[in-house]
Amino acid sequence: MLKVYNTLTRSYEEFVPMNDGRVKMFVCGQTVYDDAHIGHAKTYIDFDIVARWLRHKGYDLTYLQNITDVDDKIIARAKERGMDPVELARMYEKRFLEDMDSLGVRNSVSDYPRSHDYIEPVRDQIQLLLNNGYAYIRDNDVFYDVSKFADYTKLSGMKLEDLERHRIEPDERKKNPYDFSLWKGAKEGEPSWEISLRSGWKTVKLKGRPGWHIEDTAITATIFGPQYDLHGGAHELIFPHQTNEIAQAEAAFGKKPFVKYWLHSGVLNIKGQKMSKSLKNFITIRSVLERNTREAIRLMVAKTHYRKELNFTDDTIKEAQRHMDYLYSALTVFNNMPEGSNEGVDSEVAKLTREFEDDFTAAMDDDFNTSLALSKLTITINRLKAIAESGSSISRPQKDRAISTIVKMANTLGLLEEETYRQKLPDEVRKLISRREALRSQKNFAESDTIRDRLKSEFGIEVEDTEFGTVWYRR
Template sequence: MKLHIYNTLSRSVEEFKPRLEGKVDMFVCGQTPYDDAHLGHARNYIVFDVVVRWLRHLGYDVRYIQNITDIEDKIINRAKERGITAEELERYYEKRFLEDMEAIGVKKNVTQYLRSHDYIDTMVMQIQMLLDGGYAYQIDSDIYYDVDKFVDYTKLSGMKLEQLKEHRIEPREGKRNVYDFALWKGSKPGEPSWKIKLRIGGNEIEFVGRPGWHIEDTAMTYAVFGPQYDIHGGASELIFPHHSNEIAQAEAAFGKVPFVRYWMHAGVLNVNNIKMSKSLKNFITIREILGKYDAEALRLLMVSTHYRKEINYTERLIKEAQEKLDYMYNSMGVLYNAKEGNDAEGNDLAEKAVKLDSRFEELMNADFNTSVAVMELFGAFSDIRSYFESNRSIGHSNKETVYKSLLKCAGALGLLESDAYKTGLEDEAMELIKTREKLRVQKKFEDADRIRQELLEKYGLALEDTEYGTIWFKKRSRDKVD
């Protein structure tokens, strides 16, 4: 089965064909560390972590890079508010951001995090190329990109030029067009700055300032990948102006079209139907959530919706995700610790696992349809619970088939990475759980409650009855970040 990806640039699902056979270069817009990362950020980075996991599962050698925007107005302004340097503020929140990414299982799959300030020379080179090509112009101590000179400026967004005026535009007296954007900004007192030299009209002129936001990403990817690469990912809100500006800069400077072969965009995460945003102060940090729920529960919530769709976050959603995750771990524990019997036992379960492998592969190759893939995976765990309601053992080969299938599929989503399920339950405890389930079906709730209490007192087992079934666990430690 071949991988197909929805390409924002073509507005269609395309068969994935990287530039070089067996190799994929992928860039995802990273963090601007001026505050703690929130659930909207988690959604974006989890989405593309799953993409990278699947590409590597398919056998691709993936170079996956993210940038750290350590030069930006928000960092400078927040640092001024706190009376510290921009570097001090950025380093503090960068460290916390990387801790968050490690906690949610993302950091280990990123090949490299690149800091913007390390690529000033490449940015200057690209600005000079744009000046030489007639795509940029000077206003005092600033350099701006002349959007009218780039014919295909709206090819990614699909908007008309007159529509651009309705979106976020950088105000600046002297701009040729309202939608022109800064490549270099003259610095103000107390701001981070660099001295650079540019040739304009046959003269070499010194500028003191800092790069514009958009030039940072194209300079970094050029330094690592060259003038063209395979996949660029990011949140859908970045299509315009950020990603549109990246294309305009890179294609005008380097001459490679398309600059990126596949543009992938993740839907935003909303709270009460409003985009989660620090500027709106309606955000929930990753750290807040990990103080109450497993990191994998957060992952499960994010992958339960197709990556291109928006998520309307509620507390109920994360609670349900935690219950589902506990159910998966419980079911995996039942399988892992099951007694082995004759070879034929569990044939049906093994056949379903083989079908799950095929179905899961089909769904992931269809533009990463994790929402349905999660449903199929959850169904497999329900099958395990049903099987062991009436069977005490399973054949060794069948057990291995089911076990490996579940781990492979769950692992592609970043789930079941803890080995908590390997701790088995005593036979008597398992029998008590089954007896309690029968009593609940018979609506003998008082007798069922007595068994619940016995399980807690005798075996330290907590039981929770959910719409997905009864889950039991000796509380697993949450993945917290202080």
């Protein structure tokens, strides 16, 4: 049974989708005006793991993530560069999707709908809000009247009067300070569309573009309908963005709850500080991938529970890379274990694998406790390596079963997706590696170093001793 922490109810709940076996999930996506940074990597990896786990459990999942391709930030950046805003958005969208490919998260997402393609549904939703008395027109703008929506603060748990201290765009035409834009009148040279709306007896034509919050509910209303199962996103989007999504959808369609489960991921800080323009501490996904593998980034993210804050430093990513290298080398050692029937070893490995699958599943079913799941994975691979080094043999089918279980579970975190652990190690290499480890445990470093040099000069294998154990690899 899967339990999730639901921000809306502030409690752990059993996950039961609205329609048996089918899950509709939406995660707030990228505003494409710059390269994605390592904080974005955390959010999208967190929800990629959620998606992978739901599919692993057999749910038929549709996972949408929007691309915001019309927005103030895009317009401002395009102006700075003397570029056309649409051209700028397309360029960064392409780079964003390349990054998502590099992180191994793109395939989880069923579709990346763009705001540009949902202007008509945006118009329809604004019309419903006007009809239902939740919206008002000022010049070429349409605002949402927050005072009409009773449950406005239910997601954030804040008091209405506290909202004024948060990000509020001031505008003297608003009825209440926390009213927000549904439609923004376009200034000269900005991307715009003309929509026509009925207001009372009149039909008005408004030239402009969608507000930031309404593109998401226009997309989900079109593809999912007025209600769906799971909405995710970074914690800082709860207010105002997602608070406004709920206000729009529930007021337009009259169905509650708009979304049954709200899941939020914690922030990624750089060396204990928030990423910000003034601190100039933005680290792009691309730059981290220059020196580390995708799986090292994913392991670093999985090591912290998704709801918690992750502190990114040079050490956290280096340690994750060593950890990942260790998992691969240890699994290679097990994969090279001599084959032959041995009932004692077979039943020991069978028991170990069964317990691992149960423990890993229990951890993931407990609100995606990836940190615990990862430690179960590491401990189990470590034990298999020790069994392989004990000098005994294992039957081929039992070895294959153990590896396929390990890999199947690790894949739900996006780990051990490379098949390098399948490489055959010559018997001599295998013996040298375990001989060297034995020497090290006897503190005979002189002889163990001689073996390390031999592995390098004769077989091209590099050996490194890490906090997880000995890691070796071929360059």
